[in-house]
Amino acid sequence: MALPTSGTITLDEIHVEAGGTTGTLATINDVDIRALIGKADGVEMSFDEWYSTASAQSFTVTEGSDLFASTSYYGLRNGGTVGSASPTNITVAGNSHQIKDSFRRCSSSGGVDDDTTSVFYFGLYYTAADDQPADNWFTSLDIDATGGTINIPQSTATVFSTGSGATGYKEWRWFSNDFTAQELIDLSSQWDGSGTSDVTINE
């Protein structure tokens, strides 16, 4: 979530936005706090410079493939049973969550994918203490696609959560009709089980 656009803003709010834990020690000169506004070490800063700032976390997926008779998956599944992510975890409200899924899924028949059915999943595991990310903890994702990135807003996602503790998870899904025809082409050629693809989470 972005910091407020005006009014009172606290160091603790800034610290949490930067990925810190509420109520823990922080200073205005910490590298992660300065990074939100692009300031160098030791320069003069005022609190109103953090108005409307928002952190963005990114991860890189080394893609894998998971192919079944009628379904194909490309990217990261189940925290690394297929593919891998770097970093493996991201921070939500001060809690570190393992990235469960970041993949394109499509229907297939006879070994031939139907890219027009492509959907995109993003999922996070809960923590061992059962900390669960809010449905709307981010505003959108920028996902790599051939020729650039595709921005997919959280507000259009279908959200499903189940389980508890470290094996519980929440996932956000965008269906094929949440993408344009060209986006489906670009998404499919990027998320094809080879190479790496980046995902940026806009908060």
Place this chain on the structure above:
Amino acid sequence: MAITLTYDTPVTGQDRLSGTVTFDTGTGEFSCPIIHNAGTMDLPATEARMTLHIQESTDPETNS
């Protein structure tokens, strides 16, 4: 797989549907945009979309 969604009837202007779900191997929660057709809420289509998501999430290898 039997999937049952439970939710409060949405009011006019509501843009998302949220509630709880039970399925063969567990329970969970869901939230999804409400699909509109001709300006009115299409709850069967909304439920079908959400159910598909849950089905594919909980049994991804067997779904087509």
